[in-house]
Amino acid sequence: MNTTLNSSHPNRQIHRFDAHDREIFRGAVVAFVLRGIGAGLAFALNIVIARLLGAEGAGPYFIALSVTVIGSVIVRVGLDNSLLRFVSAGVALQDWGRVRSVFRLAMGVTLASSGALALGLMVFAAPLAAQVFDRPALVGPLRYAGAAIVSFSIMSLLSEALKGLKLIGPSMLVAGALYPLFGLVLIWPMVHLLGPDGASATYFVATALAAAVGWWFWRRGFVTHDTPAVFGWAELWDSCRPLWLMSVVTRAILPWAPVFLLGFWGSGDQAGIFGAATRVALLVSFLLVSVNTILAPKLSELFVRDEVATLRRLANRMTLGLCILTSPLFALLIFQGSAVMRLFGPEFAQGGAVLAILAVGQAVTVASGAAGQILMMTGNERIMGDLSLGACAVLLGLSWLLIPAYGMVGAAIANAVCMAVVNLGALLFSARVLAGMHMPEGAT
Template identity: 45%
Template sequence: MMIKTKSVGMRHFREVAIGAASAFLLRGAGAGLAFLLNVVIARLLGAHGAGLYFMSLSTVIILSVVARMGVDVSSLRHISRAMVNQRWSEIVGYQRWSMWLVTSSSSVLAITVAVAAPLIAVHVFGEPELAVPLAIMSLATVSFSLLTLISENLKAAKRLKPAMLVSSVLYPFAALILIWPMTRQFGVSGANITYVVSTALVAAFGIITWNRTPEFSGVTPLRPDLRQLFKTAMPIWALTFVQQAIIPWAPLQILGMLGTPSDVGVFGAATRVSMLILFFLVAMDSAIIPKFAEFIERDDMESLQRVGQNATTMTAFLAVPVMLTFILGGGAIMSVFGPEFARGGTALAILAVGQAVNLVTGSVGYLLIIKGHESVVRNCAIIGGCVTVGLSFALIPSLGIAGAATASALSIAVSNICLTIQLWRKMRIVILPNLRSFKHR
């Protein structure tokens, strides 16, 4: 029986590994293109201009999280479960309603911020020259929200390659084509126009790809239970606001309030570089989350833990060389962006440690969400968010960029450790790397 269980576990893991392999390739291409894009932006704009770009970008990403209302992750959960039994009408219904909801809310926010951009630039950041770039970038609230949503929809429908193209590859590819002429002509505003146009094109590609999926063609959409959708989405909304807005972007925003645009430019570049580590985790997530949903639907916790541990071990093993490079050679890596960025080496090393904790804890948040424990994930995220904001205000005045990095890294560690503890309490499983188990399998 044990041998049979191990054989089944390895069969499931091979399915995940095959899916993750193509995801790794696409994520690797996307990560390389994104790194090159950030280098080009930094070289063209300098630290000061890059700071204005990152301040407007972070504002729009926060707005996008608000606009999505947790619907992207909620629809991921419902579509993933419907895929198990091929309930096509239900899948199409969830996708169409989620698109309509997100388009409406993001449009309202985009118009509001575009109008209020001069006030935000002066009274929040103390940088009047941010007004025009922020007004332009606000339009991306719609395009980036739709890009994120359709990527999650494709992922849930097991369309992994298109999902990876939409979420990580096509935007930096398109932006690299546009960035030089637009920035040369319009400066920081040109970089922001590039972001708006590129994300809009990629979102359109994702929507067209979804509509051309054979299983969804000619299907009459079943109106979803919107009350159930929002019941699931509301805890997720609070969760994603903290995880995708507060924890990654609050230190940068607070640095923008308390520091200089040049500080923000250096820290923003370090943050984007540190996120390269995450492409291993995100690529694995793309392959493994539908499998997790399948295990949970069948109440097969043993296979879930076995595959989860193997996936986390593989991800950590692949990411270690990158993480060590960032820690030991941060200054040299940051100098690629330009001489004035080299002072961000310490910040990059600190951020890399925080992302390492994220890697070794694995997809704990997604597991709890798929199982229906959104409120538990939300509470852990809120704890991490409080750490982020509190430490940012406490450390940035004295430590500057290093203080922002410390606040970010510690908040990531705290929230992920909390999630790991809760996964054991609620589901009695652990997906931390298990080197001995992985070796024997």
């Protein structure tokens, strides 16, 4: 790869960098505003659920939610990241037949896999609740969690596809703002109608509605061309296979396995408090997610166009800005964690230490910036897969040691350590990749 492609035209390079910078800034502002609205709505929804059900009643909801998220990440087999990468590259090259083909393939695989898992979970919800969790109250939430695996998976893929089309506003609405908005509208009547099971039912209906809106946005935004569909499963699987493991660890196991394991080794109120603290801690990194929403397709575009120096400078600048902007929120969660948790109800205030520990793990994620995105968008997915495997082993080992002895505090420590392992590892390897970037064999 020729990293000096534009070195003989410094003015042109600066102009391109400024144009990329402005595009990222404009998109990040849109993403930040919409994700901020979505985060506020989701926070309000969690507060409403916690106050309606209490810590003990919220436990089954958060356990079921962890099943939904973990199950969804498993059935998507890493397709969301690969879909973003290939749609972005196809749009940059104006290869619309390839874009259409990879979208249909990803959706078909996800519908089949999520439907199969959802059916199994619905059928075996009763024995799972009684024999695995020893919580009969989990039967209803587990059944709704199975249905939500389908709706949440499709909603997530549609959001990534919309990012690839550079429809940032619609993408943020679908994945961040619409489902908590629908949830707030539905939560009271659903809980009144179905009791504690109504919270899990609300999540399923809300994500299904958001997915329907996302499909409408995709149909409007896709540019139709009579070009042949040429994308094959082998090429897609080669990209998403290592991303699958990374997604399972970073999106499912790291944030949600502790809630799941507290269902075995802890009490119902601990699972509820930890679940609420997890949702709050994610606020630290929501700005990172907002920026990465814009940055990921741009990184793929710059990589395809051989503009490595621009890619490097853009990623560094975004990371510095993120660290500065998120530091006040990080400080709030560290020093006023109990006060923040008290918003969920007086019994949640004991989760202040848990929130502080989880916030440290999220702060490390923010400090790593776009490291993971750089690896994934430049064809180095296998590095992220290896890092994720190591982090998973650390999480399971620490959880086995700490949760039985220290409950939700032990779960928080295990989570924060593993977040540090995967993100600092990504930071190290992405720096090496950028220092001597080359086009991986078979990368597009």
